Amino acid sequence: MTEIDIAGYNPYEDSDGCYYDAEAAERAVGFFRDCLTHVKGELAGKPFELDTWQENIVATLFGWKLDNGYRRFRTSYIEIPRKNGKSTLCAGLALYMLISDGEAGAEVYSAAAEREQASIVFDIAAQMVQAEPILREHTTTFRKSIAVERTASSYKVLSADAYTKHGLNASAIIFDELHAQPNRDLWDVLSTSTGARTSPLTIAITTAGYDRNSICYQLHDYAIKVRDGIIKDQTFLPVIYAADEKDDFKLPATWAKANPALGVSIRTDYLEREAFKASEMPSYENTFRRLHLNQWTEQAVRWLPMDRWDDANTFAEFGSRPCWGGLDLASTTDIAALVLVCPDDDGGYDVMAWHWIPEENAHKRTKRDRVPYETWIKEKYITATEGDVIHFGAIREHILKIQEKYNLQDIAVDRWNSHQLVQELEAEGVSIALFGQGYRSMSSPSKTLEALVMGRHLHHGDNPVLRWMASNCAIESDPAANIKPSKKKSTEKIDSIVALVMAIARATAGNDTGSVYDERGITLL
DSSP states (O other): OOOOOBTTBOGGGGOTTEEEOHHHHHHHHHHHHHHOBOOSGGGTTSBOOOOHHHHHHHHHHHHEEETTSSBSOOEEEEEOOTTSSHHHHHHHHHHHHHHTSOOTTOEEEEEOSSHHHHHHHHHHHHHHHHHOHHHHHHOEEOSSEEEEGGGTEEEEEOOSOGGGOTTOOOSEEEEEOGGGOSSSHHHHHHHGGGTTOSSOEEEEEEOOOSOTTSHHHHHHHHHHHHHTTSSOOTTEEEEEOOOOTTSOTTSHHHHHHHOTTBTTTBOHHHHHHHHHHHHHOHHHHHHHHHHHSOOOOOSEEEOOOHHHHHTTOOOOOOTTSEEEEEEEOOOTTSOEEEEEEEEOTTSOEEEEEEEEEEHHHHHHHHHHHOOOHHHHHHTTSEEEESSSSOOHHHHHHHHHHHHHHSEEEEEEEEGGGOOHHHHHHHHTTOOEEEEOOSHHHHHHHHHHHHHHHHTTOEEOTTOHHHHHHHHHOEEEEOTTOOEEEETTTSSSOOHHHHHHHHHHHHHTTTOSSOOOBOTTOOBOO
């Protein structure tokens, strides 16, 4: 066999006591070509001809043997971006280990953080079986299992409950999207269930994540050290396709570096659109890097670009136009913020913001944090209330004046920080909308705010306190790419940005699509 490089790893470099069985490797590769057909996408119905990168993995896993004839590689960590055909590859691997690996009483399992995710690989495998008469003849397919009666073997989908998995005698495990696993319990239970087998194989296949305290990152780090020769472990096959940290995410060469199936299962024009979206939406950049370049990122993302913010300081008076508010009361000893937004005729918003702080706190923080609270108070961007706690009566009186002056529709307030002030405002006829602070409520208006800033459509009149909080603001995201401002991750106060997001949510509550477009007509949200 010609020495091959699998994403920077050469199995020949640590092969003492091992040998390469070319016949075994070809048998595994041939199983894909001769016994399996694609069941999804443009290749549906065609023989499963392995791409070069896939063939290298399959041949390495099944061709390398220890001197005693048993399989050399017992664990493989495969980290690869989305849309490179990993689920289809895993389905073929599972079927090979069920049917043609020569293991009597084989027990093959698909696992993931959720049973639905684990079922993805199994469902593809079941469709492959149904597409091939020879496989149908020798197997029986059930809803969540495939059985081979001749060898008393089975392939099953597992739920995520680790405590129910003791007693398994696994010969092969496909662990999908390991980055989503909340802890190492299921991994430990399943990996230790292979102890009675002579040639077990555990394959973890995943995209990159962001939790660096996870079992996935521990394996990622271990895989890199094995790949780079820092750790000698000839039973562990590391496969990591990823861009380097300093690579420009907008360049096709970077996409090709991380995506071995570029032009086959993932289209270049798709990545071009996604990269443009990432360049126009800072909150999406980390998502693009993680899912399509396979780079481990931080959960919190520095958010709004201040050059775009500063370019949109033109402001028009509200007049009689309808407006909506967001009120962040924070604590009684800190900053409270009220933000109003008023839609203009060009898809943008005019914004006004007011802030309140206890007078004693303002003086202390000016000296301690070197934030110019006292200057902002003199310039009337912040109102200081007497004493060491915020005087909420001042906020109530100000809102009542706003109600008289502007066409105020309602004010969003954190439902978990509801306050006597809210009851007093409602008694005075102010419409209050109680508003959640989770992703479900905050993600869509946060993305709208980001698109407004990027498009220079947020007209804030250059309020320095609002600008300061915008510059402080970091966001956090979940695996589904939902985002929200994060007080915990931000460098300083962001109260008026939270209020701004809530105000935008109320102003866009009747928007059917929530989409924002750039100047070329490409959807950003």
